[in-house]
Amino acid sequence: MSQVEDDPGVEAELGEVGRALYGSFPQRSRNPVKALDARAMELASQDAELRAALFRFVDVTPACRSLDDLARHLSGYLSEVGEKPPPLEVAMRMAGTKPGRAALGVAAAGGVRHMAHRFIVGESPRKALPVLRELWEDGAASSVDLLGEATVTEAEADRYAARCAEALDTIAEAAPRWPERPQLEADSLGPLPRANLSVKVSALTPHIRPDAPALGREDASRRMRPLLRKARDLGAHLHIDMESLDALETTMDLIFELLDEDEFREGPSAGLVLQAYLRESPNQLDSILAWARETPRTPPLVVRLVKGAYWDHEIVEARQHGWDAPVFEVKAECDRNYEQLTRRLLDARPAVRVAVASHNLRSISHAIAYNRHSGGENGDVELQVLRGLGDELAHALAAQGFRVRVYCPVGDLVAGMAYLVRRLLENTSNESFLHEQAMGVPLEELLAAP
Amino acid sequence: MKPFANEPTLELRRAPARELLVNALRELEPKLPLAVPVLIGRERGAHEGFESTDPGEPDRVVATAGRATQVDAGAAVEAAAAAFPAWRDMGANARAEVLVGAAQILRSRRLELAALQVRECAKPWGEADGDVCEAIDFLEYYAREAVRLEHGPGLLQVPGERNTMRYEPRGVCVVIAPWNFPLAIPTGMTSAALAAGNSVVLKPAEQSPASALALVEALREAGAPPGAISLLPGFGEVGAALVRDPRVHVIAFTGSSAVGLEIVRSSADTPEGQGHVKRVVAEMGGKNAVIVDSDADLDDAVPAIVKSAFVYAGQKCSAASRVLAHEGVADALLERLSGAVNVLIVGQADDFAIDVPPVIERDAQERVVRYVDIAASDGRIVGQQAKIPANGWFCPPTLVTDLPADSAVLRDEIFGPVLAVERVRSIAEACDALERSPFALTGGLFSRNPETVAEVTRRTPVGNLYVNRHITGAMVGRQPFGGNRRSGIGSKAGGPDYLLQFVEPRVVTENTMRHGLVVE
Numbered sequence: 001m002s003q004v005e006d007d008p009g010v011e012a013e014l015g016e017v018g019r020a021l022y023g024s025f026p027q028r029s030r031n032p033v034k035a036l037d038a039r040a041m042e043l044a045s046q047d048a049e050l051r052a053a054l055f056r057f058v059d060v061t062p063a064c065r066s067l068d069d070l071a072r073h074l075s076g077y078l079s080e081v082g083e084k085p086p087p088l089e090v091a092m093r094m095a096g097t098k099p100g101r102a103a104l105g106v107a108a109a110g111g112v113r114h115m116a117h118r119f120i121v122g123e124s125p126r127k128a129l130p131v132l133r134e135l136w137e138d139g140a141a142s143s144v145d146l147l148g149e150a151t152v153t154e155a156e157a158d159r160y161a162a163r164c165a166e167a168l169d170t171i172a173e174a175a176p177r178w179p180e181r182p183q184l185e186a187d188s189l190g191p192l193p194r195a196n197l198s199v200k201v202s203a204l205t206p207h208i209r210p211d212a213p214a215l216g217r218e219d220a221s222r223r224m225r226p227l228l229r230k231a232r233d234l235g236a237h238l239h240i241d242m243e244s245l246d247a248l249e250t251t252m253d254l255i256f257e258l259l260d261e262d263e264f265r266e267g268p269s270a271g272l273v274l275q276a277y278l279r280e281s282p283n284q285l286d287s288i289l290a291w292a293r294e295t296p297r298t299p300p301l302v303v304r305l306v307k308g309a310y311w312d313h314e315i316v317e318a319r320q321h322g323w324d325a326p327v328f329e330v331k332a333e334c335d336r337n338y339e340q341l342t343r344r345l346l347d348a349r350p351a352v353r354v355a356v357a358s359h360n361l362r363s364i365s366h367a368i369a370y371n372r373h374s375g376g377e378n379g380d381v382e383l384q385v386l387r388g389l390g391d392e393l394a395h396a397l398a399a400q401g402f403r404v405r406v407y408c409p410v411g412d413l414v415a416g417m418a419y420l421v422r423r424l425l426e427n428t429s430n431e432s433f434l435h436e437q438a439m440g441v442p443l444e445e446l447l448a449a450p
Numbered sequence: 451m452k453p454f455a456n457e458p459t460l461e462l463r464r465a466p467a468r469e470l471l472v473n474a475l476r477e478l479e480p481k482l483p484l485a486v487p488v489l490i491g492r493e494r495g496a497h498e499g500f501e502s503t504d505p506g507e508p509d510r511v512v513a514t515a516g517r518a519t520q521v522d523a524g525a526a527v528e529a530a531a532a533a534f535p536a537w538r539d540m541g542a543n544a545r546a547e548v549l550v551g552a553a554q555i556l557r558s559r560r561l562e563l564a565a566l567q568v569r570e571c572a573k574p575w576g577e578a579d580g581d582v583c584e585a586i587d588f589l590e591y592y593a594r595e596a597v598r599l600e601h602g603p604g605l606l607q608v609p610g611e612r613n614t615m616r617y618e619p620r621g622v623c624v625v626i627a628p629w630n631f632p633l634a635i636p637t638g639m640t641s642a643a644l645a646a647g648n649s650v651v652l653k654p655a656e657q658s659p660a661s662a663l664a665l666v667e668a669l670r671e672a673g674a675p676p677g678a679i680s681l682l683p684g685f686g687e688v689g690a691a692l693v694r695d696p697r698v699h700v701i702a703f704t705g706s707s708a709v710g711l712e713i714v715r716s717s718a719d720t721p722e723g724q725g726h727v728k729r730v731v732a733e734m735g736g737k738n739a740v741i742v743d744s745d746a747d748l749d750d751a752v753p754a755i756v757k758s759a760f761v762y763a764g765q766k767c768s769a770a771s772r773v774l775a776h777e778g779v780a781d782a783l784l785e786r787l788s789g790a791v792n793v794l795i796v797g798q799a800d801d802f803a804i805d806v807p808p809v810i811e812r813d814a815q816e817r818v819v820r821y822v823d824i825a826a827s828d829g830r831i832v833g834q835q836a837k838i839p840a841n842g843w844f845c846p847p848t849l850v851t852d853l854p855a856d857s858a859v860l861r862d863e864i865f866g867p868v869l870a871v872e873r874v875r876s877i878a879e880a881c882d883a884l885e886r887s888p889f890a891l892t893g894g895l896f897s898r899n900p901e902t903v904a905e906v907t908r909r910t911p912v913g914n915l916y917v918n919r920h921i922t923g924a925m926v927g928r929q930p931f932g933g934n935r936r937s938g939i940g941s942k943a944g945g946p947d948y949l950l951q952f953v954e955p956r957v958v959t960e961n962t963m964r965h966g967l968v969v970e
Contacts, residue, residue, distance in 0.1 A: 060747075060899075065778055072899065073899055080900060152753060152789065153785075153790055154793055206793045209803065210462065210463035245463065249463065321461070
């Protein structure tokens, strides 16, 4: 345990930051449809069976051939729920007749579409531009993530790479016309690109093999290099996302190898992700920092610190194989690790730039307080949130003058389903910060040390 | 004993775990070829008679083995018959200790044994490690099952009589094992027979004698009397002699349908002097299909189907060889499957970065090539990886469609990396197609409709149906494994019924009333 951790100054400042942020959250939306969403989520988080039914339904929606088919799926899932709240009993009765199913299908499809639109900003980068601009005007930068089906063929890998290239072009072409937002455009280390794209290594190759990381790395590198060149030439930022542990070695090796190539030493701005739920994340940070110090680049490597989005997957995978779980199973341990990694990352500047991606008020306030305490300007730590989950938080952060970036998934409904289900899981998990907040857990508890 | 838990496989996504295996192979290499003797009771016979070779590099000899004769078969059965009473009378607990001890020995040798399979059978690393773990599982699982069985089931009791039921071992058990799970399957059949109190004569496949030797060594080192477990490396004539021997009670076989049916016929004979009817447990072929419904998630279905069909070059009895795709999704599925087959990497089993290793031997390669030719002339090849190493028994993984319903490619068990896709108008039509197949081993279904899952579950005759996942890789205790129809007779390996095939039930009813007085 480091000294700074126990520094009462950080803890006190953290409280102030948290309370101020909390105070600037907007009032609960009066939009009735949004409230309906929230009600469905609330029901789902209270009842595991209902939650399963809802997720299975959201998941299958794009694969249904007709409204009738859709309604049959919905009633099939609901029939497995023991105690149905009254609205679902109505749905079950509707599913008993053909006209009833048509009506139910329309309503249900509308519901899923609405939910999807909350998390997915547009079907294509071009269609997303108005939202990106609006965010920017409201004081939030963005990172676009192209949703897609899993890559199992060469053609799919090529297609994803082409979509990424096109997205870079589209965003970089539009971004210069956005108004000036100095708070988003530079930190103490220099200018920050307006255009920002997140890419997934597993989508750039059909050869991701956990037991043969070199295979996927080499194949994905062929497609990543042109994207890095394009980002460099357009002055855009390219962020390489992290997925499940099965792709971790491939991803890390690819990043270290490519960014070490001469042509990429001076750009583009690039980044990687550190997942705090992994027990091995402190060691990973060791290697990231060692690499960053040995491989100085301008602009510096951006490290996005996240909790990690594959918790259930990692646990199940480990249980089925009889392996030790690679992730923290107790939330408080994960939260503590998150804070330790935050401190280490902020201490490691200027070798890296730091982006703290979290919806947890405590984690965010901690990062802000620690940054100030160690002499940083507010703009020297980036705060990231997810579109649809962290909208209110983004607002509050921007209003308080912090540098915030919204992670914006782009793509069609079919492609977005896996993403959507993951986000819903996160939002309705009992341990989720957002859930706690929605349930009215007192602020002091939300800000208490983990 | 602790409750049974599956032996964890190595976490091969971690580099240090991979290094362990690579080092084990490096250490094994200079010891090759291994010598596999004929082991009959305490007698140690010749270890030169035939060779097992590396399918990926046929010039490399992995083991030299003694070639057991028909005379050896008789001697081994005699030794087994002699050892039987003592082994039987040890009791289930003591026998379980021997099995658990053998499991521990395999555990301590697991890296070396996985490396051996990579060489002897061209099993890719993950599969080889999984095979060793499965062998350990069988020993641990059947040890516990035998202890459970020894208590016998409870019976209805009324005043004045005492009813008890117990299970007795049958006697000499012959185990005839295949090469595709060179340690796990011989271990499964052998350990079940031994746990239940039988003595065993093991005839391993001629392609994989060295893995079988490791099993026999482990059992004997752990305390199994030599007569209770003999090893007869060799060819078909030894197996046939064992099956014919009137002193044999049980034949446990896993392998081809042709040989399995021959064993069934031959063991039905009850020559003069044979005081029992032989019991046959046979796991035979399959022609396994995966049904893909219109609502399937192809992101899941495509990798799972590819894995089911092509891992270990399709040489698992559980492997997928047919896909029945709903017309609503067939085009998209075909396009993605063909792309996925085109990028399969064919290469040596000791390379982690391959998808498809060579097949076991020249005959197998020729058979696969023959079926690929039939596929090309009967239908349309829509995916193939033609880049394959020149030496070794490699075959191009192949995806075919548009085959006529009577094509041999849709009917025969190819046991190689060939997958056929058929289009169906409905799930009912897919079930009808499977209904017509004489095989019923494994099957798969990709659907997100609970009603479809229930319907296919109700209609499919297969022994193991996998829903929304790959159809290979059954785990002991979790997926008791075995086929129905002409795919097998007998009950699920690695499940709660398996040991019952190696015992005979005996019931005793005692009158406890004497002159109106109940004397308990």
